Amino acid sequence: MYKLHLQLKKTMKASYLFHPKFSLLGWLLAIPAATFGLMMLFGILDGDFLGRVQVFAIYAQRFLSDDVYFGFVSTDLADELISLVLTIGLLLIAFSAEREEDEFIRHLRLESLVWATKVNYLILIFFILFFYEGGFFYGLVFNMFTLLILFILRFRISLFMSRRDGK
Numbered sequence: 001m002y003k004l005h006l007q008l009k010k011t012m013k014a015s016y017l018f019h020p021k022f023s024l025l026g027w028l029l030a031i032p033a034a035t036f037g038l039m040m041l042f043g044i045l046d047g048d049f050l051g052r053v054q055v056f057a058i059y060a061q062r063f064l065s066d067d068v069y070f071g072f073v074s075t076d077l078a079d080e081l082i083s084l085v086l087t088i089g090l091l092l093i094a095f096s097a098e099r100e101e102d103e104f105i106r107h108l109r110l111e112s113l114v115w116a117t118k119v120n121y122l123i124l125i126f127f128i129l130f131f132y133e134g135g136f137f138y139g140l141v142f143n144m145f146t147l148l149i150l151f152i153l154r155f156r157i158s159l160f161m162s163r164r165d166g167k
Contacts, residue, residue, distance in 0.1 A: 018096035024090025040079065040140075048076045054135045083144070090148035098159070116151035130159035 039045035052074045060075075077141040098105050123146055127139035 017095055018092060020097050020099050022092045023096035024134065026089045026094075026096065028089070029085050030089030030093060033082050033089055037079075037082045037086060040082065047078050050076055050078045050081070052076050083120050086145060087148075090152065091144065093146050094152050094155075102163070105159065108162065109155055112158055113151050114157035116147055119150050120147040 025127045027033055036045060040047050053076075054072050055077065056071075057068055060068060060071075060073045062068060062073075120143065124139075124143050127136060127143060131139045
């Protein structure tokens with residue numbers, strides 16, 4: 001019974017993490033997606049570069065026409081695809097195990113996640129208080145990615161500092 005408990009405990013510890021190889025895939029997805037996303041945000045790249053397609057929507061609020069519930073709408077999927085690829089890339093980076101995943105690294109991971117969550121919601125509160133209308137919308141779009149970005153930055157910096165100092 002004790003052996004089974006130890007085996008289950010060992011299996012459960014890092015079961016939420018991807019294999020370390022997925023981190024590289026995450027970077028390969030996230031960097032181009034972030035680049036294209038920023039280019040669209042700053043008007044360097046036109047948002048309609050993929051052309052319009054019919055897609056199924058649970059809800060679409062239409063400007064100057066009726067809203068759509070459970071129907072098809074014509075849209076350019078560039079921003080959705082970029083957001084999807086960026087999100088998947090950031091998730092793979094954030095939740096890929098290190099080659100040597102130990103208790104200390106798990107502690108750094110948890111500490112970084114808590115810190116990133118707090119800062120992410122402080123940023124959201126800032127947007128709620130000081131950004132309005134279209135600016136608030138852009139703030140929400142930005143805030144969709146800040147939790148993962150802040151977590152990755154904090155975790156990587158903490159990991160680098162601990163390795164530099166010799167743990």
